[in-house]
Structures are given as C-alpha cells and as structure tokens.
Amino acid sequence: MPVQFLSEAEHKSLNRFPSEVSSEDLNRFFLLSDQELSILKQLRAEHNRLGFALQLCCLRYLGFFPEELQLPKPVINYVAQQLQLIPELLVFYGQRSSTQREHQRKIQALLGYHRASNSDLLNLEQWLTERALEHNQPLLLFHMACEHLKQQKIIRIGTTILAKMVATARTKANELIYQSLQNLLTQDKTTWLDGLLEVEPNEKRTRLSWLQKTPTGNNPQQILETLDKISFLQQHQVDAWNLSQLNPNRINYLAKIGARATNQYLQRASEIRRYPILICFLKQSLYNFTDDLIEMVDQRLWELYNQAKRNFDSDRLMASKTIDEKLKMLQNIGQILLDGDIEDNSVRVKTFEYITPDNLKASLSETQQLIRPENDAYVDYFGKSYNRVRRFSSKLLATLKFQVKGSDSGLLTALNLVHEIHLGRRRKLPDEAPTEFVPESWRPYVQSGQKLNRRYYELAALWFLRQQLRSGDIYLAQSRRFSELETYFIPPKEWSLCRDEVVNLTGTPIDARLRLTEREKELVILMGQVEELLNQPDSDLIEERGKLVLSPFKADEKNxxxxxxxxxxxxxxxxxxxxxxxxxxxxxxxxxxxxxxxxxxxxxxxxxxxxxxxxxxxxxxxxxxxxxxxxxxxxxxxxxxxxxxxxxxxxxxxxxNALIDYHYDLPLSHLWGGGMLSSSDGQRFPAKGSLRQARSLPRYFGYGKGVTFYSWTSDQFSQYGSKPIPATVRDATYVLDEILNNETELSILEHTTDTAGYTEVIFALFDLLGMRFSPRIRDLADQKLYRTSNTDLGLYPLLKKHIQGIINQRLILDDWDEMLRLVGSLKMGWVTASLIIQKLQAFPRKHPLMRVLQEYGRLIKTIHILRWYADEANRRRQRATIE
Known part of the structure; x- marks a missing residue:
C-alpha cells in the first residue's frame, strides 16, 4: 500500500496559506472579537500587533501555523483595517524568530490549542483506523484527520507524519476487515474464491468475468442467465454470509473494486485484500442480480401483455368486415321479427328464406368469438404468450424465496402449487387451490365451472406477484428495491432519537396543528387577493363559462x-x-x-x-x-x-459539482438568479441495442424504444442533476431525487416543472421538506380547489363556487408523525423519493400513507393555484425558469 500518496508540491501546498479565501470564511475566521482587540492593544509595536493578529486568525482558520506568513492581500487588508494599521507593516514582523514563537504560544493558550502529545497521537491513530474502516481514499482520510485535530484543538502535526499515519490506518483497517471475515474464510471457501479467478477451459473465461457482466435487456436468455448467476451464488451460500460487522461504505467500496478488477489484478493482490474484495463483490452482486431480475421479469410480462393488446386490436380491425356482415344480418332478421304482416308461425320460414340454417349457425359461432367480457383485459390473448413465460417462470419460482408480511390472498400458496406442477410432483391444481388473488377480469379464464385452468392460473399468479413486489406486500430478503416497505423508513426506535434533528432540518413543526394553522392563514390571505382580482374589471383573472381564466402574457419584442x-x-x-x-x-x-x-x-x-x-x-x-x-x-x-x-x-x-460551484460564484450567474429556484424536465431519446431502461412509446419512438433523460437546472442555468428514467414513468416520480441529492452550493428552496412533473403527493412532500413546489399546470381551471372546514366562504362570494372540496384535517392530524418519518427517511438518505413513491403507488388498495399525503397535498396545491392567480410577478418568474 503506498505511503507517499502526497507529492512534494502537495506537501508544500498543505503547509502554506491558501491563495484565496471566500468572503464567508473571512467573516467567520478573520473577524477579531472585542477581547482579541483588547489583547492586541497591549503589544507595543504596530507590526507585532498585525503579525500576532494574522497568526491568531491562521490558527483559527487552518488549525496550524503556516511555515511562512505569506497571505493573500485581501486577508491582510481585512485584518489590518480592523486594527487601523497599514498592511505594509507586515514585512517588519518575524525578523526575530523568538518573537514569532512566543506569540504562537500565547495564541495557543488564547484559543485553547495545544501540541499533540503521545496520547493524542495514539487516539488519532485509533480514530483514523475507525474512519479507514468506513472510507479508503487516502486524501479524504487525510483531510478528515486535519478537521478532527482542529475540532480537538490540537495543532496539526506535520504532513509527512500525518500521511504515514493515514497509510498505517488503511493497512490496519484492511487487516481488521480480513480478521472479521475469518469465520467465512475456511479452507474450502478460499479455494473456491481463488477458483473464481481461474480461466475455465470449456468457457474460456473466469467465473469472475461472468459475474461482472450485468444484464442489458429483458429477453428470456438474459433472464435465464441472471437466474443462473443468482442460483450459483445461492448454491455457495452467499445469501447466508453475514457482513453486518463491516461498514456499508466499505462494502460498497470493495464491491466496486471487485466489479472492475481483472482476475490477474486480484491474483496479484495479497490475501488481506483479495478475499474481502471478492466476498463483498459477491454479496453485492446477489442483491444487484435479484433487483435486476425482478425488473426484467416485470418488464417482460408487461411487454407480452402490451403485445397481446396490439394483437387484439389487430384482430379486431381485421374482423371489422365480419362485424358489418353480422350487423346487416341482425338488421334483416330484426325487420322480419318486427314485420306485423308476417304471421308468427311463418317467422321461421321467412327467416330461413333470408339465411340458411347452416349459415346462421356459422354466423352465430363467429359472433360468439367476437363477444368480449365486460372488463376486457385481453387475458386470452395474453394466454397465448404462456410458452414464452414458461421459459423462465419455472426457474424463477425455483430460485427466489418470496416472503410476505400479513395477508397475501393465497398468492404464495398458489406459486408453490405451480412450482410443484413444474417439478412433476403434481399433475393438476387441487380443487381447494386459492383464487382470492385472481383479478376480477381474469376469473372467467382462470376458473371455468369447477375446474381451474393451469395456464391462466399461473399467468394470473405471476401478474399479481408483479404488482405485489412493486408495492412491497411481497418482498425478497436479498433485495434492495423489492424489500419490505418498512425497511425503507427510519426504524421507530431511531426515529424517536432523530425526530428533532429532522424537524430542525426541514423547519416542519412536530405539532400538525401548528402547520395546518399556518397554511390556513396563507389560504385565507390568497383567497382574499383572488376575490379582489375578480372584483376588478381590468384584471388578468376573469370568470368565463364558470371557470377562472388568466389572460396570457404578451411577448415583449426585442428592440x-x-x-x-x-x-x-x-x-x-x-x-x-x-x-x-x-x-x-x-x-x-x-x-x-x-x-x-x-x-x-x-x-x-x-x-x-x-x-x-x-x-x-x-x-x-x-x-x-x-x-x-x-x-x-x-x-x-x-x-x-x-x-x-x-x-x-x-x-x-x-x-x-465542481463546475456548478465555480459557475455559482461568477458575477454573471447572480444576475440570472440566486441559485434558490430550479426547474426540471425530461427529454425523450430513441435507443438502439440492448438497454434495460428502454421502453416502447409509439407516440415518441414509433416502432422502436427509448428512454427519458430527466434533468434539473437552476435559475443560473447550471444543470445540477440528470438521470435516465423509463419513458413510460411519469416525471413526477423522480422530481425530488436530485434536489435531495444536491451537494453543490446551490440552495434550492423552490422548484418548478410542467404538468407531467406534479402530483398532489409531490406537493405534500415538498412542503414537508421545507421547500416550495411551483409547477406550471396545464388546464388549471379544471383543477379542484380545497379549503379547511374553518374557512368562511361567505367572505368570498365570487370565489365561493370554485372552492369545492374540504380537507380531512383529522386524517392529517392522526398520521402527521408517520409523514414526518417518511420525510426524515428521505432527508437522511434512507430511501430515494422515486423508490418510495413507486412503492406507495403500487399498492392495489391505496396505502394509508399515500392517502394522507394526497389529502395534505390538496391543501398545498390549492395554495399554489391561488398564488398563481394572485401574483403576476411570480408567474412570470416561474415561466421564465421552466422555459
């Protein structure tokens, strides 16, 4: 492991004062207090006062005294101005080294700093080892150590010594990780791990390279190959490995190395590094392959279902001529039946003069085929894809172990029965096989009379499993994206400890009554402003055909x-x-x-x-x-x-982030905006080749597939986030992801989107996170507006008929803490917004948390719409941002 991770130039840079200091740091570290100014006045020479003050500020800013007191002019001027001294006096300071050392001792005592003792170094070594178990980057550990010493009021030790301590801590951390895995590293296990790095004669590749290859599509071949990999890892009991003793950051780091490393690289590595890398890579791969597999199967079933719908539409189009013939036949027979001149006993004879009995039977048979069930779900057409599904369903059920918390409507029992039939243990489904899970539209096909159709039964079970996995009602232990819903939230015990921290971060009160009172006051003020606009004859807001209509903005011509x-x-x-x-x-x-x-x-x-x-x-x-x-x-x-x-x-x-932060500090950027407002939108691009996220969307991609690139842009026109998402998923699902993941100097407090980027749930989450959501909603006049039960509509006669809904405040009050726990889980990185929103949306019956979020979101949406009506300047600002 390299000790010298710092170059000579970096050593010099770390021992001298930075060339630039931000204005925030100037005010924070170089502003002298009244006490410090009083102490400085006791020094005789003016140049000593200036030098003493600068050294004091250096220790406070850097945590050490730089080798040479060569500071940027703005810093010297800033301090000299406070002392009412000439900056040029600094050249006379330090001519006697004893004076400078004596000043440094006084400054240490004044600020409470001390030089590192042997016990301090031992504590630092232990602290660095603990951090090295979490992080491996030497420069990161070096800077973390500098900050730690500064917090402990210990003057930073020499960079060479500190760099050696970092290298030693990394080595010790690797040894500790290796020792913590000794219970897994039996002789058989290490032999097997080493075998993963050997080229297999028949395959002409290593098992490692096979496992490093991730799926790119959702065709049966790739689904089966992914199942093979999961089965391979399960056979070697990777799912039973307990890595809880390792820090998650370290597991991710080692797994990333394993995903990129060649077999030659790992063979050359020492056992202390090789085995932990392979173990973490294999464990993470099991999670990744499981997540990938479920998404691939989900998308495969959905594509087959869409193809069934297209086949139905095609057959229906081809049958249009037949339908016309049947309608003509019905018309002629109807006329015969309704003709009063034809005697009753002659109707049959008259009918068969028009159509022969054989032709009538054939027509009735064709008509029977054209009749569709009442909630037609194209199940019979989907059933034609059974053999395609059967290619992977048997191995899927044999490989994955599904779990349930609560009722599963008999789904797991049904899947076990299907699996037993695949294995040959059963020939048919028993009469008592559960059917509660079967959707209503599937029942005529699954259950005909007293018998169950095995093919439709299996397809129905897999179709319902797809939905249950999305919501988390059924979950997999070795998965992240398809785990139990509760695992995505801060655990109740930890929530009680971090609730206050979340509330401080978001500014959302613990008491729901306080928040509802705030929003009710805001609602009343806006209702009054909108009512006043409606009373003004020349207002941009008018009532037209029972709807509120805003006059469009007129574009300003460039002169x-x-x-x-x-x-x-x-x-x-x-x-x-x-x-x-x-x-x-x-x-x-x-x-x-x-x-x-x-x-x-x-x-x-x-x-x-x-x-x-x-x-x-x-x-x-x-x-x-x-x-x-x-x-x-x-x-x-x-x-x-x-x-x-x-x-x-x-x-x-x-x-x-480095580009955005540099752009943020440019004067021109601040003329465009302050970096607190942003917008997001998606662009759809056709995709070629195998791409798992690509989806069919004929409106945009014709007969091909494509993806949506969703981007987040600040009002300074810097793009601080971008990610590819499936083109078939609503933009609103992903709106919060990069805002919560923002690590730049942009302080996003307000966000705007187009109509596709909003839902009532998003309104609620933005408000609970302490931000404002301001989408530009199409067909705004058609939106339903809500009020609280305390609002007196009699004060707003013109607006009264447009406020139709009443918020269920009791629902919000009862589930307020659960909403805060969700927001805390988002804020503290337990789960991404897009994942939890998709989970909540996937429940077959609306989840209680989803219901209360929508209820609260209706109130926030109403406030936004009224603000949109009332504030023209705000409308112009948001329109300019999103465009």
Missing amino acids: LELKRLAEEITTRLPRIEITDLLVEVDSWTNFSNAFEHLNLAQNKDSNTLLSLYSCLLAQACNLDFQQMATSTGLLYRRLCWFNNWYIRDETLRLAN
Whole structure:
C-alpha cells in the first residue's frame, strides 16, 4: 500500500496559506472579537500587533501555523483595517524568530490549542483506523484527520507524519476487515474464491468475468442467465454470509473494486485484500442480480401483455368486415321479427328464406368469438404468450424465496402449487387451490365451472406477484428495491432519537396543528387577493363559462438595441477547439481532481490528464475508444483502463459539482438568479441495442424504444442533476431525487416543472421538506380547489363556487408523525423519493400513507393555484425558469 500518496508540491501546498479565501470564511475566521482587540492593544509595536493578529486568525482558520506568513492581500487588508494599521507593516514582523514563537504560544493558550502529545497521537491513530474502516481514499482520510485535530484543538502535526499515519490506518483497517471475515474464510471457501479467478477451459473465461457482466435487456436468455448467476451464488451460500460487522461504505467500496478488477489484478493482490474484495463483490452482486431480475421479469410480462393488446386490436380491425356482415344480418332478421304482416308461425320460414340454417349457425359461432367480457383485459390473448413465460417462470419460482408480511390472498400458496406442477410432483391444481388473488377480469379464464385452468392460473399468479413486489406486500430478503416497505423508513426506535434533528432540518413543526394553522392563514390571505382580482374589471383573472381564466402574457419584442447587442456578443465569441475548451475550463475549476482512481492514490501528470480528457470527450461525443485512440495516438487499452477506473457515476457527479460551484460564484450567474429556484424536465431519446431502461412509446419512438433523460437546472442555468428514467414513468416520480441529492452550493428552496412533473403527493412532500413546489399546470381551471372546514366562504362570494372540496384535517392530524418519518427517511438518505413513491403507488388498495399525503397535498396545491392567480410577478418568474 503506498505511503507517499502526497507529492512534494502537495506537501508544500498543505503547509502554506491558501491563495484565496471566500468572503464567508473571512467573516467567520478573520473577524477579531472585542477581547482579541483588547489583547492586541497591549503589544507595543504596530507590526507585532498585525503579525500576532494574522497568526491568531491562521490558527483559527487552518488549525496550524503556516511555515511562512505569506497571505493573500485581501486577508491582510481585512485584518489590518480592523486594527487601523497599514498592511505594509507586515514585512517588519518575524525578523526575530523568538518573537514569532512566543506569540504562537500565547495564541495557543488564547484559543485553547495545544501540541499533540503521545496520547493524542495514539487516539488519532485509533480514530483514523475507525474512519479507514468506513472510507479508503487516502486524501479524504487525510483531510478528515486535519478537521478532527482542529475540532480537538490540537495543532496539526506535520504532513509527512500525518500521511504515514493515514497509510498505517488503511493497512490496519484492511487487516481488521480480513480478521472479521475469518469465520467465512475456511479452507474450502478460499479455494473456491481463488477458483473464481481461474480461466475455465470449456468457457474460456473466469467465473469472475461472468459475474461482472450485468444484464442489458429483458429477453428470456438474459433472464435465464441472471437466474443462473443468482442460483450459483445461492448454491455457495452467499445469501447466508453475514457482513453486518463491516461498514456499508466499505462494502460498497470493495464491491466496486471487485466489479472492475481483472482476475490477474486480484491474483496479484495479497490475501488481506483479495478475499474481502471478492466476498463483498459477491454479496453485492446477489442483491444487484435479484433487483435486476425482478425488473426484467416485470418488464417482460408487461411487454407480452402490451403485445397481446396490439394483437387484439389487430384482430379486431381485421374482423371489422365480419362485424358489418353480422350487423346487416341482425338488421334483416330484426325487420322480419318486427314485420306485423308476417304471421308468427311463418317467422321461421321467412327467416330461413333470408339465411340458411347452416349459415346462421356459422354466423352465430363467429359472433360468439367476437363477444368480449365486460372488463376486457385481453387475458386470452395474453394466454397465448404462456410458452414464452414458461421459459423462465419455472426457474424463477425455483430460485427466489418470496416472503410476505400479513395477508397475501393465497398468492404464495398458489406459486408453490405451480412450482410443484413444474417439478412433476403434481399433475393438476387441487380443487381447494386459492383464487382470492385472481383479478376480477381474469376469473372467467382462470376458473371455468369447477375446474381451474393451469395456464391462466399461473399467468394470473405471476401478474399479481408483479404488482405485489412493486408495492412491497411481497418482498425478497436479498433485495434492495423489492424489500419490505418498512425497511425503507427510519426504524421507530431511531426515529424517536432523530425526530428533532429532522424537524430542525426541514423547519416542519412536530405539532400538525401548528402547520395546518399556518397554511390556513396563507389560504385565507390568497383567497382574499383572488376575490379582489375578480372584483376588478381590468384584471388578468376573469370568470368565463364558470371557470377562472388568466389572460396570457404578451411577448415583449426585442428592440433594435438588444438585437445589435446580441450580434456583437456573438461576433466576439471566439471559435476554439473543444479540446482546448476542456483544458481551459479545467484550469479554472480543477474538475479533473474529482476523477480519482478507485483503488490507487496517483498523482495526475500531463499524460494522465491527456488520457482522462480523451475518455471524457469520447463519452460526451458518443465515440468508441478505438476511434479516439486512432485520433489521438493513445493506446486503446490505456483509454479503456482509464475509463474503467477513473470515470464512475460518483466521480462524474463530483466533477459536475465542481463546475456548478465555480459557475455559482461568477458575477454573471447572480444576475440570472440566486441559485434558490430550479426547474426540471425530461427529454425523450430513441435507443438502439440492448438497454434495460428502454421502453416502447409509439407516440415518441414509433416502432422502436427509448428512454427519458430527466434533468434539473437552476435559475443560473447550471444543470445540477440528470438521470435516465423509463419513458413510460411519469416525471413526477423522480422530481425530488436530485434536489435531495444536491451537494453543490446551490440552495434550492423552490422548484418548478410542467404538468407531467406534479402530483398532489409531490406537493405534500415538498412542503414537508421545507421547500416550495411551483409547477406550471396545464388546464388549471379544471383543477379542484380545497379549503379547511374553518374557512368562511361567505367572505368570498365570487370565489365561493370554485372552492369545492374540504380537507380531512383529522386524517392529517392522526398520521402527521408517520409523514414526518417518511420525510426524515428521505432527508437522511434512507430511501430515494422515486423508490418510495413507486412503492406507495403500487399498492392495489391505496396505502394509508399515500392517502394522507394526497389529502395534505390538496391543501398545498390549492395554495399554489391561488398564488398563481394572485401574483403576476411570480408567474412570470416561474415561466421564465421552466422555459
């Protein structure tokens, strides 16, 4: 393990004062208190007062005294101004080293700092080892140690010694991890783990590379291969491995190395590193494959069902001619029956003059086939796909162990019965087989008379299983996305301890009555403003055909001066190579520092940066690495290696955050906005090849498939989040994800979307999280408005008939703490918003938490709509942001 993870230049940089200090840090660390100013007045020479003050601030800011007191001019000026001294006096300070050392001792005593003792170093070593069990990046551990020393009021030790302590802590942490896994590392187990790295003669690949390959589609072949991998891991009891003694961060870190490492790399690694990496990778792979499998099966069933619907529509279209013939026949027979001139005993004769008995029988038979059940779900057409489902359903039921908490309507029993038939233990379904789970539209097909149709019974069970897994009513122990619903929330015992912290973070009161009173007052004020607008004859808000209608904004034409300015700016923009732009922006923002090797501590020289830039450019321009290698003269395998170890989701996020933070500090950015308002929207793109997230959506992709790229943009026009999502899922499901995951300097307090980005649940969650949700809703006049039971509508005669609903406040009061626990789970990272929203939406019967969120969201939505009507300036601001 490398000790020297810091270069000589980095050592020098860490021992001197930074070249820039933010205004916030100036005010926080370099503002002298009255007590400090009083102490400084006791010093004789003016240059000593200035030097003493600067050293005092340095210790408070850095946690150590820099080797040389060379500070940026703004810092010196800031301190000198407080002392009413000339900054140039600093050149006379420190001519006697004894004076500077004596001042440092006094400053230590004044601020409560002390030099590190042997016991302090032992404690630091233990603390670093504990942190190294959580994190492995040496630079991160180094900076964490510096901050720890600062908090303990211990003057930072030398960077060389501290770097060695970090390296020692990392080595010790690896040894402790290895020791904690000794109960798993039996002789048989280590032999098996080493065997994963050996090339199998028949397959010409290692088991490791087989497990590293993740599924890209949802066809039966990939479903079966994923089942093989899960079965392989289960056969070797990976599901029984207990890794609770390891920190989750460390497990994720080691698993990522295992997912990218070659067999040669792991074979060269020591046992202390090799086995923990393989164990964590295999355990994480079991979770990942299980999650992937359920999504693949879900999507496969949905595609087959959609295909059944398309086949039905096609057959219905082809049968239109037959339907016309049957209608004509019915019309003619009806006329015969209704003709009073035809005697009753002659009706049959007259009818058969029009159509022969054989033709009538054939027509009736065809008509029977055209008759569809009342809630037609195309089940018979879906049943034609049984053989396709059967290709993987048997192995699915044999491999996964489904669990249930509460009632499952007999579904697990049904799945066991189907599995026994697959194994040959049964020939048919028993008469007492459960059918409570069968949807109403499936019953005519599943149960005909006293017998159960085995094919439809199995399809119905799998279809209902799909829904139950989505909601969490049925779950898998070895899964993250399809686990029990309760596991996504802060546990009740921990919630009682962290409730106050969540309330402080969100600003949401513990007492629901306080919040409802606040929102009721806001509602009353807005109702009064809207009522006043309706009374004004020249208002933009009018009542038309019983609906509230807003006059559209008129676009402002660009005058000649603005057009000339735009042309001048365009002509002044230089045309440069994209490669030069990439390098220049990096020189401003240092975004390349975010791209760290997953496992090694390496300094980035010019050759490293060249490879990194090439990989980024290839990814951005959708070029393969062979093309990039040919264009740049770099080795293809070198580009692949850099892309594999340096460019990851987390490093891309950190690099993007660096760009956003730099952009945030630019004066021009603040002319556009303060970084507190943002918007999000999705763009749909067709996809080629195998892509699991790709979905069929004829309106946008025709006969192909595609994905939606959902992006979050601040009012400074910086994009702080982006993620691909299925094109068939409503945008609102994902709106909160990147807002809660925002780690930039942007302080998002308000967010706006188009109509697809809103639901009443989203309104509720934004409000409970301490933010404002301001979507631009299409057909606003058709939205139902709500009030509290305390609101006196008699005060608003014109608005009265538009407020139709009353909020169930008792429901909100009863479940307020549960809503806070959900919000706390979102805020503290227990679950993503999109996952929990999808879970709650998937319940066949509305979940109580979903019901109360919708109820509260109706109140917040009403406030938003009334604010939209009442505040023209707000409408213009939000419209400009989303557009």
